[in-house]
Amino acid sequence: MGKLTNPKAELLEFVPRPSRPPVVVTYGFTGWLKKHLFGGFWNTLQTIAVFSLLYLLLKPFIEWSVIDAVWVASTRRECLEISPDGACWAGVITWFNNLIYGRYPDELQWRINLGFGLGLVWLMPLVLKKLKNKIGIAIMAVVLYPFLANYLFIGGEPNGLHYIIACVALAYLMMIYINIILIYTGCQLLEQYLEPLLERISPKKAALLSHVACWFVLSLLIVSIFQGVQLQHVPIDMWGGLFLTVVISSFAIVMALPIGVFLALGRRSNMPVIKWFSIAIIELVRSVPMITVLFMSVTMMPLFFPNTMDLNKLSQVIIAVCIFAGAYMAETVRGGLQAISPGQFDAAKSVGLGYWQTMFLIILPQALKLMIPNIVTSFISMFKDTTLVSIIGLFDIMLMARNISIDKDWYGLHSEPLVAISFIFFIVCYGMSQYSQSLEKKLKTSR
Amino acid sequence: MSKNKAIYNTSLRARTIQAFVIIISISIGYYLLTNVVDNLRQMELPFGFGFINSTAGFDVSWSLIPYDPSMSYGRVYLVGIVNTLLLSAFIIVFSTLLGFFVGIVRLSPNLLAAQFSRWYVEFFRNVPLLIQIVFWFIVVFSTLPAPRQSYSLFTTFFLNNRGFYFPAPIFQPGFIWTFITALSVIVCLTVLLKKSKSYRKRTGNLLPYYYPLLFAPLVFLTAVFVLTGKPLHWAIPKLTGFNFEGGFFIPTAFAAAFVAMTIYRSASIGETVRAGIQSIDPGQIEAASAIGFPPAKSLWFIIIPQAARAILPPLINLWLTIVKESSLAVAIGFPELVSVFMQTSLNQTGRAIEIVLMVMGFYMCASLTISFLLNQYNKRIQLQGG
Structure with a gap:
């Protein structure tokens, strides 16, 4: 203390501290390597362990699947002669068409492509900004599109109810696209041309009437146009491959949402009967394995219907899968409903909305938005679980892949088809899961 | 006026709707039941569980409890249940261990290890379980050498295309x-x-x-x-003739189902563990390292006990899923409940309703018991009043 206060004291000589050791490099490529791969003993050990594991696993796999693989051959014997240790992709390539379309006749496969193509075409307008009534289009896609697709897949005589509904669906699709063209060229909607005429009959419901009238006229037009086109009948037994997998899983995915929403609402209902009914269905279905539900659908379900009724295996399976998916979806929806604050219910009640209005206009739109990532996740698991139908003998992609090994040309070709369909499933499921994660991020920032 | 009141009376409306639901379900139930009665009468198979005492007459390829074809269908049911429970217990234990490992490695500071773990998870959970089970069975375990050329360890453990042989006490x-x-x-x-x-x-x-x-x-x-x-x-198992005798033996179907499901579920458990660990405040880890805990100790004493609260509820669900999923072993012919009872016994007796009820009843009881017990445990370890 005294030293500092005395101005005459000798000035202290400045002695610098010894310089610190150089900073560990944390920048540049070396820094990156040090930080992520070789920082310390354990880190280095992990790098070496994973690297050797990768080498042990990937080297034989790449040698088998790429370097030694045979791509062109006509039989498995030929494959083995060319390269005994490599994969025989030639068999998968020869059977590829069957893996995708099952035993559907080759010359009619354009109908499957067209059917799925129309589905995409139907859903495409949903991303357009100028179009109104998107919910209507989506609902119509769910209600009408299956009939159109089913008619294309099954075929049959151009008469009867099925043909007419398919034409009505096609007419609706055409109307959407005519309206899109009209909107983007700056014209009125198709039905708005008719409105002035119909306003004289019923001024209030002119819009609806003209809409229906346009639709009706277009339907008549299409029914008469396609009257001359004969689609060859393809029985359901011939369906198979990825096509069948997609048909079953899309039924499950589409039906799961409404079933799930109603079961979830029922579970939260104040009415004891409905509440316990929903709880019973949800818990019952969720506590048993899917394979038992499938076995039930093919062994027990026929007993519940008069034996004059002609049930096919596919529809039994689809019913089972829909119920199963619905019960699981109900729990997802319940999670979403629970995340909505009770204030929303109170607010809806205070402005005088009834139960269904509250649910469909206020609660569900918010809850569904929250649930989208979970819904996509359950879609993925539904899509994967569809492979179980092969156990009860439907020729989905799994059973088609297994069947390659009993084909006389490709006898014993087990691993290649399995690897190939694993790859297909991985691409589809991984793509969906990445999409759901990006959606999750997007929805989080917007809230 | 009174008519309007009746419409807007919510409790009356609720009662009407419920009565309506009851009436509809009863009438649908009645319709289905009369069909069942008609169909069963035509098939001359009156409903009843008497068949479980009659002789099954078929052999089961592998059973933990003693079984021979002269025993009853009731015994077959028991054999299936025991095999199912054994398979699921093994999968639960090993997939949980492997899953914890995968989840922890996923958060490793080492980039290569973390990415390896990530792609392990992505790959195995995006390929259907059934394909994986069949792959392990057909491609891996069925291509093992025949008993005479089997792989052996200390000449006491043997692995061949029939199964895994090990000494029995x-x-x-x-x-x-x-x-x-x-x-x-x-x-x-x-x-x-x-x-x-x-x-x-x-x-x-x-x-x-x-x-x-x-x-x-x-x-x-x-x-x-x-x-x-x-x-x-x-x-100790010994090669006599074309096969091994003595010791215990598990068939390749069990091994394939076990390996495939353990790997498949270890991916989802790994994700659960990762999410649970990430839900912990990083301050906890920093605090642990500040008072001088080495990383391994802080993982074991600080992170995992806290993460367990977040991990356990989804983990319980995954364990229940494993018990249900073990039924997929039917695809490769492992004699678990669905395979021996819903397939073989049902084909032999034709008693669809009784067998479906019994199998579903077992799974329901198993699910409810497990979830009840584990939820009790879960309640105990969760933070109280939080």
Whole structure:
């Protein structure tokens, strides 16, 4: 203390501290390597362990699947002669068409492509900004599109109810696209041309009437146009491959949402009967394995219907899968409903909305938005679980892949088809899961 | 006026709707039931569970409990249940261990290890389980060498295309003393661990002579075992003719189902563990390292106990899923419940309704019991009043 206060004291000589050791490099490529791969003993050990594991696993796999693989051959014997240790992709390539379309006749496969193509075409307008009534289009896609697709897949005589509904669906699709063209060229909607005429009959419901009238006229037009086109009948037994997998899983995915929403609402209902009914269905279905539900659908379900009724295996399976998916979806929806604050219910009640209005206009739109990532996740698991139908003998992609090994040309070709369909499933499921994660991020920032 | 009141009376409306639902479900139920009765009468198969006492007459390829074709369908049901439970227990234990490992490695500071773990998870959970099971069975386990050329370890463990053979213990009469000692040793050790824990909580030190105390009972146990004349022999599998005899054996179907489902579920458990660990405030880890905890210790004493609260509820669901999913082993012919009862027995007897009810009943009971027990445990470890 005294030293500092005395101005005459000798000035202290400045002695610098010894310089610190150089900073560990944390920048540049070396820094990156040090930080992520070789920082310390354990880190280095992990790098070496994973690297050797990768080498042990990937080297034989790449040698088998790429370097030694045979791509062109006509039989498995030929494959083995060319390269005994490599994969025989030639068999998968020869059977590829069957893996995708099952035993559907080759010359009619354009109908499957067209059917799925129309589905995409139907859903495409949903991303357009100028179009109104998107919910209507989506609902119509769910209600009408299956009939159109089913008619294309099954075929049959151009008469009867099925043909007419398919034409009505096609007419609706055409109307959407005519309206899109009209909107983007700056014209009125198709039905708005008719409105002035119909306003004289019923001024209030002119819009609806003209809409229906346009639709009706277009339907008549299409029914008469396609009257001359004969689609060859393809029985359901011939369906198979990825096509069948997609048909079953899309039924499950589409039906799961409404079933799930109603079961979830029922579970939260104040009415004891409905509440316990929903709880019973949800818990019952969720506590048993899917394979038992499938076995039930093919062994027990026929007993519940008069034996004059002609049930096919596919529809039994689809019913089972829909119920199963619905019960699981109900729990997802319940999670979403629970995340909505009770204030929303109170607010809806205070402005005088009834139960269904509250649910469909206020609660569900918010809850569904929250649930989208979970819904996509359950879609993925539904899509994967569809492979179980092969156990009860439907020729989905799994059973088609297994069947390659009993084909006389490709006898014993087990691993290649399995690897190939694993790859297909991985691409589809991984793509969906990445999409759901990006959606999750997007929805989080917007809230 | 009174008409309007009736419409807007919510309780009356609720009652009407519920009555309507009841009436509709009863009438649908009645319709289905009359169909069932008609169909069964035509098939001359009256409803009843009497068939479970009749002789099954078919062999089951592998069973944990003794079984032969002269036994009843009831026994087949039991065989299926025991096999299912065994398979699921193995999968649950090993996939949880592997899953924890995968989840922890996923958060490793080492980029290569973390990415490897990530792609492990992505790959195995995005490929359907059924494909994986069939792949392991057909491509891996069925291409193992025949019994004569089987892989062996110390010439006591054998692996070939029929299954995995390992020694079986044969207990001699004198083993009872070792068994009794073992039981008392377990009791002693439990008491000791509890004592030492409470002592450590009180004083912060280990119990005096902790390690010697820990080992004394084990030494005692060995002494009893040796003094009674080592009353335990091993039946070592031996190649006789075309197959092995003696020892235990698990079929390749079990091994394939076990490996495939363990790997498949370890991916989802790994994700659950990762999410649970990430839900912990990073301050906890920093605090642990600040007071000098090495990473391994802070993982074990700080992170996992807290993460367990977040991990356990989804983990319970995954375990239930495993019990249900073990039924997929039917695809490769492992004799679990669905395979022996819903396939073989149902095909033989044609009693669809009874068998479906029995199988579903088992899975329901199993799910409800497991979820009840684990939820009780879960309630105990969750933070109270949080």
